[in-house]
Amino acid sequence: METLTHDIVIVGAGLAGLRAAVAAAEFSSKIDIAVISKVYPVRSHSVCAQGGTAAVLREGDSNDLHAWDTVKGSDFLADQDIVEFFVKQAPEEIVTLEHWGCPWSRTDDGKINQRPFGGHSFPRACFAADMTGFHEMHTLYGKATAYDNIKFYDEWFVTSLIVEDNVAKGLTVINLKTGDMHAFRTKAIIMATGGYARIYEFTTFSHTATGDGMTIAYRAGVPLKDMEFIQFHPTGLVPSGILITGGARGEGGYLINAKGERFMKRYAPEKMELAPRDIVSRAETTEIQEGLGLESPYGPYIALDLRHLGEEKINERLPLIRDVAIKLSGVDPVKEPIPIRPAAHYSMGGIHANIKTETPLSGFYAAGECSCLNVHGANRLGTNSTTDCLVFGTVAGEEAAKYALSNSFREIPREKILTEERRVFDEILGREGDERVSVIRDEMRRIMSEKMWVFRKGDELESALKELRNLKERFKNIRVEDKGRTFNTGLVAALQLDFTLDLAEVTIAGALPRTESRGAHSRPDYPKRDDENWLKHTLAYYTKEGPRLEYIPVTITKWPPAVRAY
Numbered sequence: 001m002e003t004l005t006h007d008i009v010i011v012g013a014g015l016a017g018l019r020a021a022v023a024a025a026e027f028s029s030k031i032d033i034a035v036i037s038k039v040y041p042v043r044s045h046s047v048c049a050q051g052g053t054a055a056v057l058r059e060g061d062s063n064d065l066h067a068w069d070t071v072k073g074s075d076f077l078a079d080q081d082i083v084e085f086f087v088k089q090a091p092e093e094i095v096t097l098e099h100w101g102c103p104w105s106r107t108d109d110g111k112i113n114q115r116p117f118g119g120h121s122f123p124r125a126c127f128a129a130d131m132t133g134f135h136e137m138h139t140l141y142g143k144a145t146a147y148d149n150i151k152f153y154d155e156w157f158v159t160s161l162i163v164e165d166n167v168a169k170g171l172t173v174i175n176l177k178t179g180d181m182h183a184f185r186t187k188a189i190i191m192a193t194g195g196y197a198r199i200y201e202f203t204t205f206s207h208t209a210t211g212d213g214m215t216i217a218y219r220a221g222v223p224l225k226d227m228e229f230i231q232f233h234p235t236g237l238v239p240s241g242i243l244i245t246g247g248a249r250g251e252g253g254y255l256i257n258a259k260g261e262r263f264m265k266r267y268a269p270e271k272m273e274l275a276p277r278d279i280v281s282r283a284e285t286t287e288i289q290e291g292l293g294l295e296s297p298y299g300p301y302i303a304l305d306l307r308h309l310g311e312e313k314i315n316e317r318l319p320l321i322r323d324v325a326i327k328l329s330g331v332d333p334v335k336e337p338i339p340i341r342p343a344a345h346y347s348m349g350g351i352h353a354n355i356k357t358e359t360p361l362s363g364f365y366a367a368g369e370c371s372c373l374n375v376h377g378a379n380r381l382g383t384n385s386t387t388d389c390l391v392f393g394t395v396a397g398e399e400a401a402k403y404a405l406s407n408s409f410r411e412i413p414r415e416k417i418l419t420e421e422r423r424v425f426d427e428i429l430g431r432e433g434d435e436r437v438s439v440i441r442d443e444m445r446r447i448m449s450e451k452m453w454v455f456r457k458g459d460e461l462e463s464a465l466k467e468l469r470n471l472k473e474r475f476k477n478i479r480v481e482d483k484g485r486t487f488n489t490g491l492v493a494a495l496q497l498d499f500t501l502d503l504a505e506v507t508i509a510g511a512l513p514r515t516e517s518r519g520a521h522s523r524p525d526y527p528k529r530d531d532e533n534w535l536k537h538t539l540a541y542y543t544k545e546g547p548r549l550e551y552i553p554v555t556i557t558k559w560p561p562a563v564r565a566y
């Protein structure tokens with residue numbers, strides 16, 4: 001086993017990881033930075049972001065308005081000091097990307113264009129057609145490769161964090177090409193490993209979104225926060241789940257039930273289709289439950305009608321959406337409505353970190369979707385996530401750089417590495433059990449989809465937890481067919497499944513005691529928001545018996561909780 005040494009190691013090459021790498025490299029040319037990614041960087045999920053990136057750029061809009069929209073959208077669970085910082089930093093990130101070459105869509109007079117988006121009361125989503133993430137990622141990747149002090153480890157897979165005395169000292173990483181495990185010795189680590197929507201089957205997310213970094217941090221003693229809050233996006237394409245951007249509604253698309261009715265008028269009469277995602281997803285689910293969905297061989301769906309926008313606007317603003325709908329559903333949105341229904345989309349929860357992206361573990365930072373800095377509370381507004389990745393990617397890069405410059409390398413205990421090698425190669429790869437990874441994965445997704453979906457009830461959550469714990473037992477008896485080392489995708493799938501099982505458990509364990517409905521956490525058995533008892537964040541700590549929960553208060557600065565109506 002070889003030990004590699006870098007001042008800062010960033011795990012993840014999505015928007016957050018790349019932005020952090022550039023920020024650290026700009027902070028000091030003396031810092032030696034590694035970026036590890038299990039996929040080639042521009043295959044990170046960020047490249048799929050479609051609709052836009054929120055920032056205040058124009059007269060008529062204001063930081064306070066963006067902050068208020070975010071706080072109200074979060075159902076008052078966001079920490080307001082962090083939201084205020086977030087909205088203040090956002091415009092600078094847009095301009096910075098502009099200077100680095102991001103091809104933002106333009107207005108007729110050449111300014112950066114902005115479109116309306118769900119839950120925002122001003123058109124503030126900067127976009128590059130409907131391929132915003134694609135262009136942001138290529139801009140950042142191009143920028144990052146220009147620095148001599150950033151080294152990329154593409155197709156390397158991190159398996160664990162090495163911690164001693166509450167200090168993060170390094171990581172264990174498999175080079176997927178050779179199958180060898182390496183230790184990375186480092187002063188500071190930034191986790192930027194993205195979300196875990198792949199605990200579900202019907203999701204907008206890439207197959208790589210398995211929350212590895214969250215579980216790795218959790219098992220190393222860092223708490224996960226607010227994991228019960230999972231966002232369901234109202235417009236997942238039927239049957240694949242591929243995203244149809246909220247920008248389609250931002251550009252004026254309608255949601256229609258089987259009676260041809262724009263039903264959102266009964267749920268959010270003012271904002272209609274542009275209400276926040278939790279509200280629209282609940283409305284669609286209710287319509288379907290009441291028999292007002294349209295029928296398809298893949299079950300009932302809702303129609304997203306763009307026909308009135310006309311071919312020219314669809315081609316200019318939503319070219320990807322048209323292409324995707326034609327190729328994957330056989331429907332041309334110029335001529336027919338698109339079949340959609342809610343799909344698992346985003347995790348508001350993640351690794352517990354503060355406004356500086358610091359976690360309770362010294363030298364360990366978290367940014368992007370894997371983190372929970374409390375910007376999004378119980379429900380994230382569309383286009384606020386890419387902004388989050390840019391703003392807090394920058395913060396993480398700078399904070400880690402400061403830390404690395406004022407701390408020295410620590411010795412990595414060899415025993416810890418050997419233990420991890422035994423876990424991965426002997427216990428998981430070497431095991432000759434009779435359970436299949438794909439079978440357990442499908443079971444997990446079934447449980448989550450049936451019992452931990454848009455609506456969740458106490459008795460269902462209890463039975464989901466029981467079933468899931470049973471699956472975790474069964475996992476101990478898995479068998480990976482390919483025993484080789486080179487690009488062993490079977491081993492990667494097993495490791496990812498192992499990570500997601502823990503996350504699914506934490507998600508349900510957090511949802512069960514939260515006897516209220518807030519944002520994306522909707523309990524028909526407790527339909528009201530309960531600020532007296534539940535205006536607080538959930539922290540889940542790893543124990544062998546399952547998560548131990550604690551709660552911490554929400555920071556309120558300017559906006560006391562109020563009725564959330566749209």
Ligand SMILES: Cc1cc2nc3c(=O)[nH]c(=O)nc-3n(C[C@H](O)[C@H](O)[C@H](O)COP(=O)(O)OP(=O)(O)OC[C@H]3O[C@@H](n4cnc5c(N)ncnc54)[C@H](O)[C@@H]3O)c2cc1C
Nearest residue numbers: 012013014016038046049051052158194368369383385386
């Ligand atoms: C289809 C789609 C459209 C979206 N559209 C928008 C939008 O328009 N606006 C918006 O604001 N948000 C949008 N979002 C959400 C937003 O794109 C994501 O939340 C955000 O891009 C996540 O970025 P990230 O950097 O945190 O992680 P990711 O981009 O997911 O990157 C994760 C990185 O971690 C690496 N990694 C993970 N595990 C390991 C491991 N074990 N070892 C090594 N490397 C690892 C991966 O290789 C990858 O490089 C969208 C999401 C989806 C799915």
